[in-house]
Amino acid sequence: MAEGIISSLLKKSGKDIQASWTRDLAAALPTGKGRISASELEQQTAEFIKLLTVAAEHSRGADISASDFKALREFLEGVSRSRALQGYTSDETAAFIFSFKKPLFEQLRLAAGKDVETLANETWLATVLLDSLGMHTVKTFQKAREDVINRQQRDMLELSTPVVKLWDGILALPMIGTLDSARTQVVMETLLQRVVETGAQIAILDITGVPTVDTLVAQHLLKTVTALRLMGAEAIISGVRPQIAQTIVHLGVDLQGVTTKANLADALALALKRTGSTLKN
């Protein structure tokens, strides 16, 4: 019974393995930043060995997708998720599993004695099992990191599209950062929605914070302007820097029919004039 040896070994000398494993881990992990405490590490290793013992006892294969490994899988997912949030790199996280090999193999060698064949077989089985567990950990780690990135991207998307009311009937949209299709879509929808809500006649699109304007960005801007016009509002593009004006002309983008101004103040003055409001000093 292949797995039997590993599980009985874990049962018999689990404590020794854990002690040596924890020692290795503590030495390998960068503890200087105090990201994980020794007691936490000890608790995690103990939990892992306990779960692995149970799983290895019931399951004969190294197929970690089996239901016997469910508890172990979930435990590892928890560990790698917390590692991801604590800012560990993927190899540091994977090392948690892979460093388990050394103490385990040592114990295997002691248990197998002179039986080279059993030792080789058992080592191989343990390697396959631990490798797949390690891969699973890395996979979860990656996913946790991606979740973090996705959430931040979503947050940024929302943060970057504030529509502000400058005056009665005048809205302004200060755009900051690179405009891609997804962002422009959100910007356009938010702006048009606000135009409907407020009944604003003029919307000022301020592109001071947009680092570069290429044909795609220009096209997005033109689409927004056209959509605004279709709804019966008027758009003014402000904050066109000299370099951007040059780029637009060089690219041959046709901005005919779109009112553009160099800065927001000019755009506001024009908007006030068009809505018939006046400012007094």
Added chain:
Amino acid sequence: MDRIPILRMGEFLLVTIQVDMHDQLALKLQDDLSNAIQRNASRGVLIDISTLEMVDSFIGRMVADISGMARILGAESVLVGMQPAVAITLVELGLSLPGVSTALDVERGMALLRRKIAGVDSDVATIAG
């Protein structure tokens, strides 16, 4: 067959599209509206699409056509109350409806229509004078 009502308000015609347009209905509206402009000698047409939630390229073109037809028949036209989703759809379809006047709501549309007609009148006056 159902049709879209065309309301007469003095020298203006008011069309409110409150159902999802299908092609046959759109063609019928074009037909009815051009006849109504002719019959009433209307000076302005106001098309309210504030409850229209879906458009396709055909309806988009129909709106542009109506505006063109009205102009030929001597009436100004204003399209009011387009919803954001509709505007985005039309832009994505590449229909920017050049030459079609738009306004946010009926009130502003009416004001714009009056201004446009006054503008036309003053042009005529200049020519006559």
